[in-house]
Amino acid sequence: MRVARKASAPKKRHYKSDGHPLVLASHTVLDDGTHVLVAPVFTINYANQQTGNSRLAGILKRKEQTAQRAMVAFQLTLNEMPRDYRGVRIVRLAPSGVGLDTGGLWNALKAPQDAVAEYLGIDDSQKSPASWDLAQEYSKAYGVRIELKRDREPDPRVEVERLRVEVERLRALLAASGVPAND
Numbered sequence: 001m002r003v004a005r006k007a008s009a010p011k012k013r014h015y016k017s018d019g020h021p022l023v024l025a026s027h028t029v030l031d032d033g034t035h036v037l038v039a040p041v042f043t044i045n046y047a048n049q050q051t052g053n054s055r056l057a058g059i060l061k062r063k064e065q066t067a068q069r070a071m072v073a074f075q076l077t078l079n080e081m082p083r084d085y086r087g088v089r090i091v092r093l094a095p096s097g098v099g100l101d102t103g104g105l106w107n108a109l110k111a112p113q114d115a116v117a118e119y120l121g122i123d124d125s126q127k128s129p130a131s132w133d134l135a136q137e138y139s140k141a142y143g144v145r146i147e148l149k150r151d152r153e154p155d156p157r158v159e160v161e162r163l164r165v166e167v168e169r170l171r172a173l174l175a176a177s178g179v180p181a182n183d
Helices: 055-078 102-108 110-120 156-177
Strands: 026-029 035-039 087-094 131-138 143-149
Touching: 035 055, 055 110, 055 143, 087 110, 102 110, 102 131, 110 143
Parallel strands: 087 131
Antiparallel strands: 026 035, 035 143, 087 143
């Protein structure tokens, strides 16, 4: 006599990019010289997947990120984007009303950011010669918009330090000339 087994719960499905709507690729140049490239890339926060930190999760994440990186690199090369741009803004387009938090956004856009950095021939670390800005917007389809500006955005910390050094230099000149400084 056989013992009836309890029906098992359905297996968790892995998140795949298949079947999700993607944006159409486009390239435009704005009046100020900013190049805007839209690439059809499916981006999610891989830390939120149901597979956790399993070996399979790592394999699936790497496969998706390799595909994302290849698509962004292909679009950059296809549209012959200039390589001397130092202001980079990457916008995640997704049909999500809430969007991702800042850590999730960084995680979702890591592969496109690496592809842009490799194409421009620069590092994407904190000491990068480019300014990196990551953002997200609502869209009916998944994609990534890359905006390349000729000049990098000024870092306010550098400007404050430059002004502090200039004030100290002026105070030293005033003290050396004997003129009292008004603070």
